Amino acid sequence: MERVLALGQDMALLWTRYAPLYLSGVVNTLLLAVTATVLGCLIGLACGLLNTIPIHPQDRLPRRVLLRLLRAVIRIYVEVFRGTPMVLQAVFLYYGLPYFTNNAMRFDNVWAAALLVVSINTGAYMAESVRGGILSVDPGQTEGAKAIGMSHVQTMVNVILPQALRNIMPQIGNNFIINVKDTSVMFIIGFTEFFAAHRYITGVNPMYFPSAAIEMLGYLCMTLAASALLRLAERRMDGESSYELVQADALTMTAGTYRRRPRPQDEGGALT
């Protein structure tokens, strides 16, 4: 009990002295996680889209070859970046690039390097999620869209992607939360995020565990807030559970509008 009390006091002490440092770390962590998740989602979306262009046997040969090649390239990208640790990717990109090119190419900006590594990583994970999301949409939706004359791109943009995106929202949330935590490995290239603040502070004073406890709480607050926001976003995407009848003909018996209660089977029991 005394230990816990002492820990609390030390944490308070650290916070009063280093709050700006911790907070700027939080800001950097969140900025990096948000932008990298957004960019990663875009990369994943592009990969997932290119991956699901149907290849028909009656297509012309160059088109078939091109599509197969594209799938192979995306596959290699996904396997390599999903299959190696992000720390090492950062090391290779930030320190390896000048080393292998005799300083002809290097990153002058830590931000750019960190953003690139995290985005590409997220993209590799999201590519598979998006592919799964697209495949999970009922094929009948594609047929319905084709039957009114939509092209592949129109079908994707108007019908499939909005539904696929809704289906992969939990995965996007997962990736975002992973990014909030895993950007901590970017200290290796000198990126000053939340965890780097901890390393700096414990370097200049001996209060290691109080600082680690602050980090724990900080990360938990960030991820909890992210979870709550994502759930809100999901609920907004689902739309209203009831709808209003529009009485176009004023002479019909059921005058006015009313709200219809949702039946249990409408929701599939999955919501709220």
Place this chain on the structure above:
Amino acid sequence: MTLEPILEVCHLSKSFGTHQVLRDVNFTVHPGDVTSILGSSGSGKSTLLRCINLLERPNQGEIRFHGRSITGRGTDASAYRTRVGMVFQSFNLFSNMNVLENCMAGPVKVLRRSREEARARALRYLEQVGMAPYINARPRQLSGGQKQRVAIARALAMEPEVLLFDEPTSALDPEMVGEVLAVMRALAASGMTMLVVTHEMAFARDVSSQVVFMADGRICESGAPDAFFSSPSQPRTREFLARFMAQ
């Protein structure tokens, strides 16, 4: 004066792998015709309809629309489908849109009409199928019969020359079949060219102008509904009809 045929199916064959689903199918549809395609499950009637909408590519033979082949290479399938609409057994309404948006998507995105015009058009056809009060509902909130009526309005909003119906009432409860059939009867009476794959014998007998009976991927018998139902010539047809009348 006889009208030019709108659709001609010539020597059509289709196989999935080694399984041959359609064998040398031939028939002609004239403007205003209501063609009922009958047959037991697995006889190839749905595949035939899907070939006509180019959702499946036939292996052999040809389909002509207004005398021009649509099965060769270089046909713009999307442009063709704007003129030949399709209604599915499982409705296939866009679940990310409400009823009105479902019916506006085609006119706005494909035909590039203004939103006002598309809205007016969608409302007109939703009114026709009795679904105008439900424009704000999402597909998941509607009953099967209501969904199918919206799906018909969505197809009509493209103002197609031909409408294909792939077992439009097979996924519905018996009490919902009536409302959909009523809409289809009214459509037929308005002169719409329709091809209907169905198990509704009364509809086929009363509404269609020609009946096509399929068995094992071939057209076994076809003709005017009166003759078809009162004096079928093929034993397969008699057997099929006897089974249905017994129900």
